[in-house]
Amino acid sequence: xxxxxxxxxxxNKDLRQIMWRSLPMEFGWNYERQMHLxxxxxxxxxxxxxxxxxxxxxxxxxxxxxxxxNCTPQLVPFIGGVVASxxxxxxxxxxxxxxxxxxxxxxxxxxxxxxxxxxxxxxxxVLAVGVAASLSMKGSILGPILFLLIYNIPAYLVRYFxxxxxxxMGTSYLDKIQKSGLMDKFKEAAGILxxxxxxxxxxxxxxxxxxxxxxxxxxxxxxxSVLDSILPGVLSLLVLYIFYxxxxxxxxVLWQLLGATIIGVLLTVWGVLGV
Amino acid sequence: MSNLGTALLIGLVGFIxxxxxxxxSNMLNRPIILGPLVGLVLxxxxxxxxxxxxxxxxxxxxxxxxxxxxPDVIVGGVLGTAFAITLGKGxxxxxxxxxxxxxxxxxxxxxTSVIFPAIAHIGDRYAKEGKPGGITASMxxxxxxxxxxxxxxxxxxxxxxxxxxxALLNVIPQNIIDGLQVAANMLPAIGFxxxxxxxxxxxxxxxxxxxxxxxxxxxxxxxGVALFGLIIVIVKFHSDKKQTVLTTSTSTKEDTNYDxxx
Numbered sequence: 001x002x003x004x005x006x007x008x009x010x011x012n013k014d015l016r017q018i019m020w021r022s023l024p025m026e027f028g029w030n031y032e033r034q035m036h037l038x039x040x041x042x043x044x045x046x047x048x049x050x051x052x053x054x055x056x057x058x059x060x061x062x063x064x065x066x067x068x069x070n071c072t073p074q075l076v077p078f079i080g081g082v083v084a085s086x087x088x089x090x091x092x093x094x095x096x097x098x099x100x101x102x103x104x105x106x107x108x109x110x111x112x113x114x115x116x117x118x119x120x121x122x123x124x125x126v127l128a129v130g131v132a133a134s135l136s137m138k139g140s141i142l143g144p145i146l147f148l149l150i151y152n153i154p155a156y157l158v159r160y161f162x163x164x165x166x167x168x169m170g171t172s173y174l175d176k177i178q179k180s181g182l183m184d185k186f187k188e189a190a191g192i193l194x195x196x197x198x199x200x201x202x203x204x205x206x207x208x209x210x211x212x213x214x215x216x217x218x219x220x221x222x223x224x225s226v227l228d229s230i231l232p233g234v235l236s237l238l239v240l241y242i243f244y245x246x247x248x249x250x251x252x253v254l255w256q257l258l259g260a261t262i263i264g265v266l267l268t269v270w271g272v273l274g275v
Numbered sequence: 276m277s278n279l280g281t282a283l284l285i286g287l288v289g290f291i292x293x294x295x296x297x298x299x300s301n302m303l304n305r306p307i308i309l310g311p312l313v314g315l316v317l318x319x320x321x322x323x324x325x326x327x328x329x330x331x332x333x334x335x336x337x338x339x340x341x342x343x344x345x346p347d348v349i350v351g352g353v354l355g356t357a358f359a360i361t362l363g364k365g366x367x368x369x370x371x372x373x374x375x376x377x378x379x380x381x382x383x384x385x386x387t388s389v390i391f392p393a394i395a396h397i398g399d400r401y402a403k404e405g406k407p408g409g410i411t412a413s414m415x416x417x418x419x420x421x422x423x424x425x426x427x428x429x430x431x432x433x434x435x436x437x438x439x440x441x442a443l444l445n446v447i448p449q450n451i452i453d454g455l456q457v458a459a460n461m462l463p464a465i466g467f468x469x470x471x472x473x474x475x476x477x478x479x480x481x482x483x484x485x486x487x488x489x490x491x492x493x494x495x496x497x498x499g500v501a502l503f504g505l506i507i508v509i510v511k512f513h514s515d516k517k518q519t520v521l522t523t524s525t526s527t528k529e530d531t532n533y534d535x536x537x
Contacts, residue, residue: 023297023298023299023300024296024297024298024299024414024418025296025300026296026300027296027297027414027415027417027418028391028395028413028414028415028416028417028418029296029391029417030388030391030392030394030395030417031388031391031392031459031462031463032391032392032395032462032463032465032466033392033395033465033466033469034463034466036395036466037395037398037410037413037414037417038414040398040402040407040410041407041410041411041414044407044410044411045407047407048407055405058405059402059403059404059405062402062403062405062407062410063399063402063403065402066398066399066402066410067466067469067470067473068463068466068467068469068470073299073300074300099473099474102470102473102474103473103474106470106474107501107504110497110498110500110501111497111498111501111502113497114496114497114498115498125302126335128302129307129331129332129335132307132328133307133328133331133332136307136324136325136327136328136331137325137328137329138325139321139322139324139325140324141311141320141324143307143324143328144307144308144311144324144327147302147305147307147308148301148302148303148308151301151302152301152302155299155301156299185512185515188478188479189508189511189512191474191475191476191479191482192479192482192504192507192508192511193501193504193505193508194470194474195471195474195475195479195480195482195483195486196482196483196485196486196489196500196501196503196504197486197497197500197501197504198467198470198471198474198483198486199482199483199484199485199486199487199488199489199490199500200486200487200489200490200495200496200497200500200501201463201467201497202464202467202487203486203487203490203491204490204497205463206460206461206463206464206467207460207461208457208460208461209457231488231491231492232491232492233487233490233491236464237487239461239464240464240467240468240471243464243465243467243468244468244471244472246468247465247468247469247472248472253392253396253465253469254392254393254396256465257392257393257462257465260458260461260462260465261389261455261458262458263458264454264455264457264458264459264461265451265454265455265457265458266454267454267457268450268451268453268454268457269450269451269454273454273457274453274457275453275456275457275460
């Protein structure tokens with residue numbers, strides 16, 4: 001455990017600010033990068049503080065916060081704390097590789113969503129409804145009140161302690177890694193975890209379903225079942241690859257979005273794809 | 276109160292429901308909370324509490340987990356409660372009305388959400404200029420459009436009645452609604468592609484496919500994939516260590532430590 005010393009640039013006040021700014025995490029949600037705007041909103045003041053001396057570093061740091069993000073809202077302050085520690089390191093150390101920040105952020109958000117969703121939405125919420133519903137059914141106003149308390153008291157505790165835990169864990173490990181000269185290995189490890197999680201999320205979250213069949217009448221075989229028997233989600237992989245190539249070619253993301261929407265609608269109207 | 280005035284207040288409940296996303300996702304937008312508010316508007320708090328709780332149980336599974344977007348519980352719950360109280364038909368009617376309306380609202384939401392990524396890109400432009408205020412504004416822009424859409428649906432829905440809602444559903448062809456959903460389901464790939472470009476290099480590329488295949492064939496959840504990844508990382512760097520003799524005992528210990536947490 002590292003105590004936050006005076007020479008550290010990030011103070012408890014900064015961490016509390018991250019906690020409060022994590023509140024609108026599900027506001028501004030969109031299909032493309034999901035919670036990225038709220039994540040950037042959460043981190044923006046700290047970026048100003050860490051990089052205010054260098055406009056280029058500052059704008060780059062803001063753009064970094066705008067990458068794809070999605071996680072159970074209550075666990076986001078923890079990730080915010082970890083990212084804060086890495087950004088702090090990056091602002092002090094010119095050799096720090098910023099791609100590590102993206103890798104760690106990605107490696108954390110997937111698994112923490114799994115834990116957070118089952119903890120908060122699967123367990124705590126169900127518990128709160130269970131306790132509150134019987135009171136509500138009798139028409140008692142205590143029902144809704146109890147529902148909110150049971151759900152939100154643990155939720156806010158996790159937010160409050162999460163940001164501090166994330167930050168102190170981040171700094172203590174980063175220090176150790178740096179002292180032992182393992183930064184390159186750390187970068188590779190972070191990269192491996194990051195791309196594995198992206199691979200799994202691509203399979204899970206990018207959904208492409210073919211409804212077209214070949215053959216007629218009773219002998220018709222659905223193309224999707226054939227694809228699934230080869231590699232489930234192979235089309236998600238294809239879609240990701242297309243976007244990857246388009247990004248490499250620096251095609252404006254807005255065109256990509258527009259193109260994807262038009263193609264998606266056309267292929268559905270023609271009966272190739274479906275929901 | 277006139278019908279118009281009541282409809283406006285119902286619309287207001289539909290507007291403030293999703294505002295909960297701006298103040299911490301505190302579950303204020305669930306039927307168990309919005310039901311009593313609707314009851315308050317219609318002068319029957321007790322019925323609102325009871326119907327809200329029933330709808331909460333019905334919509335228990337309708338919650339966004341991962342990429343799955345559930346039927347719109349906010350609009351469905353508000354209008355279901357409102358019609359059930361005004362028609363005096365109780366819980367059964369509320370459920371019958373709430374379900375189709377929730378589906379309709381999800382469909383309309385898919386229609387309006389097409390423009391959200393474009394608004395988000397205005398935020399990108401401000402990030403490039405070092406103006407975080409623009410990021411905040413984009414966030415609020417998207418969020419408030421969502422609140423307004425739901426508020427208007429609740430207002431119109433209550434004002435036009437359930438027959439009017441059905442007519443609205445028939446205006447938009449189903450395959451267009453489906454098509455937008457199909458397109459929306461592909462869009463996270465853009466975000467992933469950008470992330471991949473940041474992180475990936477030739478040495479770690481196979482691990483991307485490992486993650487994908489674990490999920491595809493073995494149905495391992497994302498958390499499981501990350502834990503497998505953790506083991507790979509630990510094993511990989513420990514065997515690396517044995518080959519390079521120079522390591523001291525302390526750094527081995529530290530090595531294990533950071534592997535545990537990241």
